[in-house]
Amino acid sequence: MKKLSNLNWAWIGAGIGAVGGYLYWKEIGxxxxxxxxxxxxxxxxxxxxxxxxxxxxxxxxxLKPKAS
Structure with a gap:
């Protein structure tokens, strides 16, 4: 099982952004x-x-810690 720190949060953000773009069009537009x-x-x-x-x-x- 993947840890949350290993997830690529950018793709999760893309999904949320797509839903947000649709809702923006639907409600405000x-x-x-x-x-x-x-x-x-x-x-x-x-x-x-x-x-x-x-x-x-x-x-x-x-937020990612920098490797030295």
Whole structure:
């Protein structure tokens, strides 16, 4: 069984970001439909995935102890 410290948190963050991108589109989105990014879920989910991946990878790299 893997330990939690060995998990690649970036992929977990990508999944959370994808769900967050979809929810952002669903709940906030763009009412008029003229916003090129926010008006379609097909663009918000990849953006959320990318931001979730990068954010979780950044946090993981900051919390990882440095080997000497």
């Amino acid at each position: 763009c009412v008029t439909g003229t916003c090129p990014i926010k008006s379609q879920w097909q663009t918000m989910v990849p953006y959320g995935t990318l931001l979730g991946y990068l954010g979780a990878d950044l946090v993981q790299s900051l």
